[in-house]
Amino acid sequence: MNTNHSVSQSNKLTYEKTPPHAYLAGASHIKCSWIRSLFCQTSTKIVEDLKLADPQPRILDLGAGEGQVSKIWLELGARLTAVDISENRLKQLKEVCKGYENKLETICSDVFEFLERDLNQRFDLVCAVGFLHHIKDYLALIQKAVSLIKPKGYFFSFEDPLYHKTLDFYSFFLSQCLYYSWRITQGDILGGLYRKMRRVLIGYKDDVYDNTEYHAIRSGVDQESIINLLKNHGFSCSIGYYFSNQSPLLQSLGKKLKIKNYFYIIGKRL
Numbered sequence: 001m002n003t004n005h006s007v008s009q010s011n012k013l014t015y016e017k018t019p020p021h022a023y024l025a026g027a028s029h030i031k032c033s034w035i036r037s038l039f040c041q042t043s044t045k046i047v048e049d050l051k052l053a054d055p056q057p058r059i060l061d062l063g064a065g066e067g068q069v070s071k072i073w074l075e076l077g078a079r080l081t082a083v084d085i086s087e088n089r090l091k092q093l094k095e096v097c098k099g100y101e102n103k104l105e106t107i108c109s110d111v112f113e114f115l116e117r118d119l120n121q122r123f124d125l126v127c128a129v130g131f132l133h134h135i136k137d138y139l140a141l142i143q144k145a146v147s148l149i150k151p152k153g154y155f156f157s158f159e160d161p162l163y164h165k166t167l168d169f170y171s172f173f174l175s176q177c178l179y180y181s182w183r184i185t186q187g188d189i190l191g192g193l194y195r196k197m198r199r200v201l202i203g204y205k206d207d208v209y210d211n212t213e214y215h216a217i218r219s220g221v222d223q224e225s226i227i228n229l230l231k232n233h234g235f236s237c238s239i240g241y242y243f244s245n246q247s248p249l250l251q252s253l254g255k256k257l258k259i260k261n262y263f264y265i266i267g268k269r270l
């Protein structure tokens with residue numbers, strides 16, 4: 001049975017062996033200039049607000065990855081704690097964030113183990129970028145993460161697939177068509193087809209293929225439950241919807257067709 005632990009271990013195996021350039025080739029929020037600038041505008045607004053109280057806000061970056069996103073927070077003037085389960089990713093992150101050593105702490109750990117430690121630190125912002133869909137029980141994760149956020153601090157998630165049940169037929173159908181149009185350019189077509197059929201006919205397996213992008217290959221991330229959870233913890237929330245696809249060509253087509261298949265959430269503790 002897939003548990004949070006087995007899903008975490010699958011992520012560790014996958015990210016330890018995937019070279020950063022292979023990850024970046026499929027990371028639309030980094031390589032697509034439109035999504036990247038949406039991320040930069042949003043993160044800049046959050047940091048500017050936090051800087052009114054502290055010129056060097058403290059950020060906790062969950063599932064920090066290979067460093068491109070973490071570097072944006074550092075360039076904005078924040079102090080950053082980057083947590084990731086993959087040692088290779090953090091090694092690369094330190095390379096990418098060279099020059100910011102005095103503002104950067106890296107912690108190699110499963111995010112649940114990290115959040116269950118007796119931390120006496122509190123953060124101005126906890127962010128999860130391209131991360132929640134990798135976590136089986138992301139609501140339990142957010143529940144633990146919000147206890148580390150200071151009053152007037154933020155929870156920010158970006159680049160997660162919208163919950164399929166909430167998509168209209170047009171967005172669901174077209175975003176699936178565009179995803180598979182990209183997928184067939186990535187090789188291992190028979191393997192991909194076999195796994196797709198197996199998932200539909202038999203079900204999911206407890207292996208790296210079915211665990212790593214856990215909710216991306218299932219039914220997306222339930223944005224409304226995240227907002228409800230944050231509101232119950234005294235956060236005011238806003239949500240943004242956009243289109244994301246790994247291919248630059250299909251990305252601009254999907255954007256023109258006004259499809260929305262991804263979201264970000266900004267929660268501010270009142």
Ligand SMILES: C[S@@+](CC[C@H](N)C(=O)[O-])C[C@H]1O[C@@H](n2cnc3c(N)ncnc32)[C@H](O)[C@@H]1O
Binds near residue numbers: 027
């Ligand atoms: C899609 S990448 C996102 C990286 C980065 N935030 C970005 O936006 O480019 C997901 C990252 O989460 C990390 N990860 C997955 N499961 C994890 C877990 N349970 N605990 C800590 N990190 C995890 C992976 O190692 C990987 O670096």
